[in-house]
Amino acid sequence: MAQRGKRAKRDVVRDYPQRQFVAKLRRLADCLEQGKRFQIQVAGERVSIPSTARISLEHERGGTKEEIEFQLTWRLDEDPLASTRRLT
Secondary structure, X not given: OOOOOOOOXXXXXXXXXXXXXXXXXXXXXXXXXXXXXXXXXXXOEEEEEOXXXXXXXXXXXXXXXXXXEEEEEOOHHHOOXXXXXXXX
């Protein structure tokens, strides 16, 4: 069992139907515009993204495909809720 306050490493990719993806993007955009924390559940784990998260776009091109990633990154030691969360 992981220690309280220490999060296990994780790398999850989830596919969503277009309608659900659009709804998540709208909620994210609303939170960003309002300076509010964004909460989302990914593969059974709730993730809380502070309004101070760094936002970036990544573009990759390979032989037969291209990829765009919308990334939000933040440090857990800068997130006041991080120390109160428990691992599931």
